[in-house]
């Protein structure tokens with residue numbers, strides 16, 4: 001029995017398109033989970049809705065994509081009430097752990113088909129959408145309950161192949177999914193957030209200001225060495241967007257479950 005973790009981005013969409021295209025019955029998921037932090041952009045929620053109908057139509061999942069979440073509060077609400085930023089800002093992953101992984105684990109701990117499989121001594125197979133361009137993420141996460149498979153890597157699909165598969169399936173290629181206040185966003189993405197979703201940028205800046213008035217230490221803001229406010233002001237001051245950047249390029253990113261193709 002397969003359970004697929006849908007992140008709302010290119011990789012997990014390509015994984016679904018590939019399962020249908022390759023007609024691989026062994027990979028058809030019995031359950032697809034999307035963990036909602038409450039902070040995705042509207043395009044991602046629209047894509048989730050579209051794909052939920054798509055999996056019902058093409059893969060026969062009558063429930064569509066099942067949305068799970070931390071029921072008590074969203075990540076944005078937690079940041080505001082604790083006067084802090086998402087923990088990924090300090091390279092910790094507790095934001096994705098609390099708002100992505102744990103809600104899925106909680107759901108699985110009550111999902112009868114999985115309980116029956118475990119009672120019978122079987123494992124459930126988790127399908128994870130890491131692609132062939134990021135093989136370092138595909139560690140052996142299998143344990144006594146789960147076998148973990150990475151279909152995109154098995155198929156040798158990198159980002160280009162993923163996008164091509166989505167287009168062959170006549171699915172709109174989704175934008176990158178992440179919280180709109182994610183500290184892992186690139187400088188250009190912050191500028192685009194102001195252009196496309198000024199309301200969401202205002203909410204991200206409110207999180208940042210609130211944290212700076214609280215217990216933020218050694219971190220300037222959502223961009224770590226700088227605040228997003230500085231990033232936005234820097235780009236407003238540019239007469240031309242000529243590619244000049246404020247932030248130094250990141251030496252490395254902190255991979256987390258939220259990255260779903262970019």
Ligand code: SF4
Pocket residue numbers: 037075086087088095096099100177178179181182183184256258
């Ligand atoms: S998208 Fe970013 S802020 Fe949101 S849970 Fe993932 S790492 Fe944390």
